[in-house]
Every structure is written in C-alpha cells, then in structure tokens.
Amino acid sequence: MKILVCISKSPDTTSKIAFTDGNKQFDENGVQYIVNPYDEWYALVRGLELKETLGGNLTIITVGNVADEAIIRKALAIGADDAVRIDADPKDAYYTATQIAEYAKSNGFDLILTGKETINYNGSQVAGMIAEALDLPFVSLATKLEINGTTARMEQEIVGGIQVVEANLPLVVSCAKGMAEQRIPNMRGIMAARTKPLTVVAPAAVEELTAYVEYGLPAAKSAVKMIDPNNMDELVALLHNEAKVI
C-alpha cells in the first residue's frame, strides 16, 4: 500500500482571529500554527493504522514554504515515513490541489487521504479537486475506512443517518470525525522525525482561480439578556414575541 496524506497548516484552534493591511491580510502576529486537526487526527492516523496492518509506505505532502516544515516534522513524528513539500504559497484550493495532483501523478499512490476541510478556509475543496485531476473515484467526509485487498469500504454521514459505500483503489478519501483517535507523538517519534526524508519539489506553473479580497469580523453581539431561572414563562414569551423563533 502506498498512501499519500495531504496536510495543511492552520492556526491553533484557540487563535484570536484578526486582520491587517486594511482587512486584506490575516494577522499572523502571535498565531501558533498546527497541523489542520482533520488532517492530523483523522487522515494521518487512519493512514498510519492502515499502513501498520497492511504494510507499505505513508508519505505526507504539503504545499507551503520553509516555515511549514514544523508541521511536517510533527506529522513525521506521529509516524509518517517520509514527506514532500511543494515549495509554494498555497494560493487557493485549485492551485494547491493541482500541485498535489501533479506530484501524485508520477508517484502512483493507492490511497490519497485528506481531512474533510481546513479550519481556516473551511472550503472542502482540495480532495475533490485532486480526485478530478487524477480521474479517480472520491468519497467525501468518510467517518470509517477499511481496506480489503483492492476494495475500500467506507461510512459517510448522510442527512439523518449513515451510508456504507465501496470503491476500488486507487481512491481519494476526505476524512471526518470517527475515522481514528488522535495520536500524541512520543520522544522516539520526535527523534526519528529529524532524520526522516523530506523532499522539496518545485511547483508546477498553475494559475489560481479564486482570491480572497477582503476579510472582516462579525458584528459584536448585543449584550445577553438575563432571565430569572424561576421564570421560564418569560423566556418562552421572549423567544416568541421578541426573537420570533418559536
């Protein structure tokens, strides 16, 4: 099994979100970057579990600059065998996915895993784009993934329930909660990560299709209205008359 796991950096989940340059740039001041949780907790760990039972190799790939090598080392410490960094700023999902697909094309992976979305842009775009660029089947937001020979069996949450689907490898899967449990890297993993191979690849010439022009923060909430815990009739009346939600 040759497995490719796509990882991206995202601000730590507790980061204060702010913008600079007339609301055109994300303010990175004081922001700690982590591996996007969906990539790390679900795609990477499930990929490792599959590798551990079926044998093979797990490569992680990210489109990013030298500073992103910190998240690559973290993923290597958790257990990936080797890493690829495509040396470019991930301008938009199309740009990122095309770079990854270009690399995957010439390296023949059986399984390509991503997280269901990043927690910064929340687009859910990269995995499907990679699948199309490689003309592969794609299962989105899988919550379970088992491999039997060349067949993958997955579960997905559909509106109101669960659906079980099967597809043949090679395959692209985006991973959601349920796939695996988060793994904390141990000292041995952290030491080993230092010497694991990291290949830096020059980007292909790709034009991005979209651009973020401006950002903003939601308007501050008006102050909370406190209700006496012994007067739930008042709360119900407010929800009906004032908020008009019941």
Added chain:
Amino acid sequence: MNILVYINSSNHLAKSALEAVAYAKKIGGTITVVATGSVDDATLGTLGEYGAQKVLVDRSVSTEDSQQVTRLIAKAAESTGAELIVFSHDLVAKAVAPRLSVRLKAGLISGAVDVPNANGQVKVNVFSGKAFGFVSVKSATKIISLLPNSFQPEKSGSACAVEAFDGGAGASVIKVVETKIPEGEIPLPEAELVVSAGRGLKGPENWGMVEDLAKVLGAATACSRPVADIGWRPHHEHVGQTGVAIRPNLYIAAGISGAIQHLAGVNGSKVIVVINTDPEAPFFKAADYGVVGDAFEVLPKLTEAVKKFRSTPH
C-alpha cells in the same frame, strides 16, 4: 446570465434545494435546474415557483458517485451555456463542486452566505465562523455552493417544465452497500430548533430532560464534543469546530461552557439561549438570552413553560 442549479433530492425536495434555486433567482438570469434523485416530475416542477425556468432530470445517476454527477452537470452546463453553477453546500456538493471546478476550470466559492456584491465578490465564513471573507473568481465560469440556512427561499413564479436529460454518466464506480436512517429523528443540519447539552449534565442517564424539551419544541438534540467522546451521546450529535456546524434559528445550550471550538460550530445560530450554573461561563458572551441556574431544575421548568405556551392559542 445563464445559471445552472444542481439539486440532489432523494424522496423529497430538501429546503436547501429551494434555497439554492431562490438564491439563483436573486442573482438574476435564466435558471435551469439539473436534478438527480428519485423525486417525481410533478414535485420537481414546483421548483418553477422559486424561479427555475426548466428542470433537467437524470435519475440514472448515482449521487454517491461524484464522477457521474460531475459528468452530468458538465454536460448540462455545456448544453445551457451556464456561466454560473449553484449548489447547496451539502455532502454531494462537497464531492462534486470541486471536481466540476477542475473539469471546467471554473473558480469555486464554497459556503457562500450571501449573493455576490456589486463587485461580484461573494461573502463566505472563514476560520470556522470566527470571521468572514469576500472571494472573487477569476475564471469566466463560476461555481458557488450556498451554505444551508443562510438564504430564505421565496415563492414567486409558477410550476415549470421538467425534461429527461441523459447525463452520459456510464456505470457507477461507487457501490452503496447499506443506508441506515434511524426513524423519527430530526437530522441536525436541517433542524431549525436545537437543544444541546454538555458535560454539565453529568451523565447519559440525565439526557431525558434534554430530550423532553426537544420533543415539546420539535427540536433536534446535540451535544458538546467531550460528551460524544465519552460516549454519552452518539457522534453525529457532536457540534462545533470538529463536529457538525449548524445554523438553526434557535440553539439552546445547557451545561456547556462555550469553549471557542464549540462556539465555532454554533455561532451561526440566529438566537442562542445559554443555561449554566456558572455566571462567568464564556458562553454567556455569545448568548442572546442567559439563565444562570442548574440545568437539572431549569430544563424541566422550561419544558413545562413551552408546553403551557403551546397549549394556549396565540
């Protein structure tokens, strides 16, 4: 402008489908709907009331197979000369819209919460709802997927024609082995009212009072992440940054502290009610109505008050 709206409808027309058509109508242009799923022609024709001029339907396409759906929409886009393709940002769209973007070299904006502004830029939520951004598309053809519950469907026109369309899909490469849909539950992403509880409820045996309130309101139930992780509640009820993101009209949270990762998945709710023993709980800052009190006493009282309200005419 020629707009194509994709609708995946098995059994019934989802509210999100109506939202997508009404959204296209608001943008303005000639609207063709391309539909998959088992909904009958008469029902599909009612999409005309929301602004569709015509519905093209291919029931042979399997919505689980994103390659088939992509081929179908690409063909329909070509035959209608679509400059804009609209989806509702659901499971199928999350698989198909990115594929279509690559196939048509058309920029994709996912999770739109509003129609394009005067400069053609579209507002989306970013950083898990902690901020928003405006996105522009550089390509001639554009794709937008609309965040469910962020646009009100409005009826105006009358029923439209429905035509069979051959998407040229070929055989599906995805096999559906099983579909399990529990009866009688309101699916969380579609729910307009949600009652949610956290670790403050102390144990799964206490969820009866959460369910009682949900029942009298006709609401879905949800929970915070630790509650799903410990196994008190099923995983599909976990809301937040790493769980389901929801945008109900009313979100009632009992015994939930309101950590930033929880808020990230629920801050799109129109009205938030927080019940917590701790007056300093961070959730009160995000709430519209707050009750400092013990959930074990407040929830049953609130249930009674809703019952009383429901039984009197208004």
